[in-house]
Amino acid sequence: MRDTLVATIGTSVLTNFQQLASAQKFETWASFQPAGEQPGLREAESLLKEAAHDLAKERPENAAKTLNNLRFLPRVLGAEVASLSALLQEPPYGGLKQAILLHSDTHDGALAAEFLAHFFHIRFGLHVQPRRVLELRDDVPGVFRTFGLRNLVKEFARTVQDFGAGRLVFDATGGYKAQVALAVVVGQAFGVPVVYRFERFSEIIELPPLPFTLDLEFFSSVRALLEKEKITIHDLASALGQPLTDANPAFARLSVALAGPDGNNEYTLSPMGQLILELLKLRERNVSRR
CATH class of the missing domain: 3.40.50.10770 (Hypothetical protein VC1899 like domain (Restriction endonuclease-like))
Known part of the structure; x- marks a missing residue:
């Protein structure tokens, strides 16, 4: 399950209530809300104003308790x-x-x-x-x-x-x-x-899945690179050979996992590289449990 x-x-919930708090008149603010919600918002004016004040004063628990008294869930809640x-x-x-x-x-x-x-x-x-x-x-x-x-x-x-x-x-x-x-x-x-x-x-x-696949066997073979905080040109050349361009199939496959180079000609992991590393860790944990 x-x-x-x-x-x-x-x-967005903070922005919404900041707009309410800064409005000169509640009716003006309410008129910009979804038409179907406006009658209910007018009935709940005091609750909404109280919650806006609590959020402005950074009392989120008080605001949550107040807004729980709403009879419906308006868009202002985020x-x-x-x-x-x-x-x-x-x-x-x-x-x-x-x-x-x-x-x-x-x-x-x-x-x-x-x-x-x-x-x-x-x-x-x-x-x-x-x-x-x-x-x-x-x-x-x-x-x-x-x-x-x-x-x-x-x-x-x-x-x-x-x-x-x-x-x-x-x-x-x-x-x-x-x-x-x-x-x-x-x-x-x-x-x-x-x-x-x-x-x-x-x-x-x-949301439907995206059309992508990962060759985890390849990334497992270069895991030592993925574990590094900074990946130098020397590190890449030692592991993958030259050239460090898409003309080198190994570098081309690894490039999705890299961000950079920076001003020091060093790379770090990209978000996709971090995902690949986490998948390798998960696979390792699953193997160890068998």
Whole structure:
């Protein structure tokens, strides 16, 4: 049974309530919300204002308790709440018992995850654990692209190790859009379904696998390179031979796992390289258990 949700988390709920808090009139704010929700929002004006104040003061648990009194789940609660609500209506996932929330390495990311953790527990009865993904922040694109996304792969792999792939479902609705394709590839590699809820859809969809294959036997033969924090030109030439271009079949096969070179002519693992390394580790653990 798939009883554990692993969800990427964004900060849309904070942005939504900041817009409410900064609006001169509640009616003005409500007029920009979905037409079908506006009557219910007007009835819940005091609750919504109280929650907006609590979030502004960084009291996420208070805000979650207040918003649990809502009679419905409006869009202002964010994509993650809408996605979980839709997911629980799907027969394969109706038995979810716990959630791991993967959030950015930012103050707002942690605050949003803390609010959602409380709300998921109070409203849906889930046991929830927020996890910070180190270096997953958008102020330095190079750090995000190389280290942040690599660490996201590590966290996905950690959940597979902790719970087993058969218990998991990945939800990539929240957070940075660059995470969606990565989540699909990671899910495909580990055998975990990946779901996504488009804003205009009432239901959630399971994302189809991407057309890719990995030659794990080849990557196993160069695992020593994948384990290195920095991979030098000398390291590559010693393991793969020359030239270090696509004219060298071994280098061409390895290049998907590499990011760089940097100013020092050194490489690091790409997010795909981190995924390959995690798959090799998982295979090694599975062999040792036999």
